[in-house]
Amino acid sequence: MSKLALVIDKPFEEQSKTAPHDSILPLVLDGVCFDINGHRLLDRISLTLCHGVRTVLLGPNGAGKSLLLRLCHGLLQPTTGRIQWSDNDSRRLHKKQAMVFQRPVLLRRSVAANVAYALAVKGVSNDRRRPMVARALEEVGLAQLARRPARVLSSGEQQRLALARAWALEPEVLFLDEPTANLDPGATRLIEETINAFHRQGTKIVLVTHDLGQARRHADEIVFLHRGRLVERSMAAAFFKRPRSDEAKAFLAGELLD
Amino acid sequence: MGALPGNREEQPLRIRHPAFRMDVMFTQSFGTAFELIATLDAQLFAIVGLSLQVSVIAVAVAAVIGLPLGAFVAVFDFRGRSAAIALLNTLMGLPPVVVGLIVYLMLSRAGPLGPFGLLFTPTAMVIAQSILVLPIIAALTRQTVADLYGEYTEQLQSLGVGPVRAIPTLLWDGRYSLLTAILAGFGRAIAEVGAVLIVGGNINHVTRVMTTTIALETSKGNLAIALGLGIILLALALAVNAGALFVQGVAQRVEGG
Ligand SMILES: Nc1ncnc2c1ncn2[C@@H]1O[C@H](COP(=O)(O)OP(=O)(O)OP(=O)(O)O)[C@@H](O)[C@H]1O
Ligand SMILES: [Mg+2]
Numbered sequence: 001m002s003k004l005a006l007v008i009d010k011p012f013e014e015q016s017k018t019a020p021h022d023s024i025l026p027l028v029l030d031g032v033c034f035d036i037n038g039h040r041l042l043d044r045i046s047l048t049l050c051h052g053v054r055t056v057l058l059g060p061n062g063a064g065k066s067l068l069l070r071l072c073h074g075l076l077q078p079t080t081g082r083i084q085w086s087d088n089d090s091r092r093l094h095k096k097q098a099m100v101f102q103r104p105v106l107l108r109r110s111v112a113a114n115v116a117y118a119l120a121v122k123g124v125s126n127d128r129r130r131p132m133v134a135r136a137l138e139e140v141g142l143a144q145l146a147r148r149p150a151r152v153l154s155s156g157e158q159q160r161l162a163l164a165r166a167w168a169l170e171p172e173v174l175f176l177d178e179p180t181a182n183l184d185p186g187a188t189r190l191i192e193e194t195i196n197a198f199h200r201q202g203t204k205i206v207l208v209t210h211d212l213g214q215a216r217r218h219a220d221e222i223v224f225l226h227r228g229r230l231v232e233r234s235m236a237a238a239f240f241k242r243p244r245s246d247e248a249k250a251f252l253a254g255e256l257l258d
Numbered sequence: 259m260g261a262l263p264g265n266r267e268e269q270p271l272r273i274r275h276p277a278f279r280m281d282v283m284f285t286q287s288f289g290t291a292f293e294l295i296a297t298l299d300a301q302l303f304a305i306v307g308l309s310l311q312v313s314v315i316a317v318a319v320a321a322v323i324g325l326p327l328g329a330f331v332a333v334f335d336f337r338g339r340s341a342a343i344a345l346l347n348t349l350m351g352l353p354p355v356v357v358g359l360i361v362y363l364m365l366s367r368a369g370p371l372g373p374f375g376l377l378f379t380p381t382a383m384v385i386a387q388s389i390l391v392l393p394i395i396a397a398l399t400r401q402t403v404a405d406l407y408g409e410y411t412e413q414l415q416s417l418g419v420g421p422v423r424a425i426p427t428l429l430w431d432g433r434y435s436l437l438t439a440i441l442a443g444f445g446r447a448i449a450e451v452g453a454v455l456i457v458g459g460n461i462n463h464v465t466r467v468m469t470t471t472i473a474l475e476t477s478k479g480n481l482a483i484a485l486g487l488g489i490i491l492l493a494l495a496l497a498v499n500a501g502a503l504f505v506q507g508v509a510q511r512v513e514g515g
Binding site: 070073074075091094095097098099101105107108109117118121122149151152 | 409410412413415416417418419423427430431432433512513
């Protein structure tokens with residue numbers, strides 16, 4: 001193949017047994033490439049994401065983590081290669097996924113209305129929405145701010161609202177793109193608690209982060225990207241103890257990769 | 259159909275008259291303006307009332323069409339979209355007399371809409387002003403919604419919101435900017451004279467509005483009355499703009515921009 005040592009093991013694929021019978025997982029990426037203007041930004045990514053396993057994507061800036069997340073979530077289409085859920089119904093696929101972006105995008109409405117909107121789109125009837133909104137805001141500790149315009153919230157609160165919106169949707173898969181970048185330790189802890197709650201609820205977590213402590217706390221498996229390539233995929237404990245690729249070693253040692 | 263009232267050939271403009279004095283005229287016209295308002299002159303009220311009525315309805319019609327139209331162009335990627343945007347932006351500067359002329363031709367006895375007998379009625383003025391204002395509202399809506407959609411598009415896509423569903427969402431979230439667009443349209447409508455003059459005919463008690471009265475009274479040399487009405491018109495425009503600023507201010511403060 002290439003000079004890159006492609007180090008992959010398949011630690012968790014067995015675990016999909018615990019998945020609900022109507023699961024959309026596993027998600028299989030097969031030779032996924034993504035080009036923009038002739039630049040290959042993601043190169044032959046093959047990867048299986050399984051139920052019950054928290055996947056953390058690591059890699060230096062520009063490695064393609066956000067792009068990969070968008071491709072998985074269906075916001076982008078691969079140039080070549082295949083992205084295959086175990087369900088083909090696109091409406092069901094939509095309803096069972098949620099994504100929290102690095103910079104939360106909130107509607108110019110109240111906190112509660114932001115959550116209610118997502119539920120309305122999902123087709124939840126008006127009278128069922130109210131308790132669901134309340135529970136979601138409760139979950140992230142925003143219940144007191146329910147009536148405040150979402151856009152005046154602090155960035156930590158906005159990120160929690162984005163999580164509450166995802167919470168209300170009860171997704172089977174949750175994609176998180178650096179959800180705690182720029183947040184203080186307290187806000188980070190609140191977000192992480194919610195991520196744990198998602199995991200306990202049986203939501204598959206796919207998390208991009210630059211916070212190695214966070215990666216240790218939340219990863220069952222690590223997917224390490226470098227320059228648009230999947231360089232290493234290992235169980236978290238093994239990855240942090242003894243990364244097998246040179247790129248991951250250098251990354252963990254805090255060296256500048258290029 | 260006859261010559262339009264206010265024709266210069268009938269009534270020579272008296273602005274060059276030797277007795278004409280600028281300072282006197284201003285004092286007089288301010289006096290007249292306040293007198294007109296203070297005495298609640300019935301005729302004045304009819305004229306101002308008709309102006310408001312015609313322009314408000316015209317703007318409402320233009321908004322009902324222009325808001326979804328602008329949003330549609332912003333959200334959907336169709337063939338000829340850039341041409342549509344260029345067209346909308348160009349039509350923002352549509353000369354009122356041209357709109358008046360076209361509507362006149364449509365509504366005149368021989369025109370396609372002639373049988374409805376709408377020429378020289380307030381309805382004709384509403385039609386003309388709607389056409390005048392529509393591109394303004396549609397173009398400003400497109401800009402607002404496009405900016406908003408750029409920000410929202412991935413989030414909406416993630417929630418499973420398609421372009422059709424996105425339109426009402428974006429219109430609602432852009433409500434403060436869109437209100438400003440509508441007020442801009444209203445400012446244009448209430449202040450224009452060319453279109454309403456041509457299709458309304460400035461008929462006393464029927465289609466006489468502020469701007470046409472100003473044109474007529476000026477040509478008759480009744481500068482005080484003309485200026486008095488002009489001041490009222492300005493005050494209205496000022497009120498509308500103040501309203502727009504106020505709305506923006508509230509939006510900034512309450513909604514966090
Ligand atoms: N729309 C685009 N047009 C051109 N290049 C793009 C585009 N989007 C992403 N890229 C490029 O693709 C590469 C990967 O981007 P991506 O955002 O996925 O990186 P990342 O791993 O998320 O980095 P970071 O840690 O900084 O968020 C970068 O080099 C970026 O410049
Ligand atoms: Mg990124």
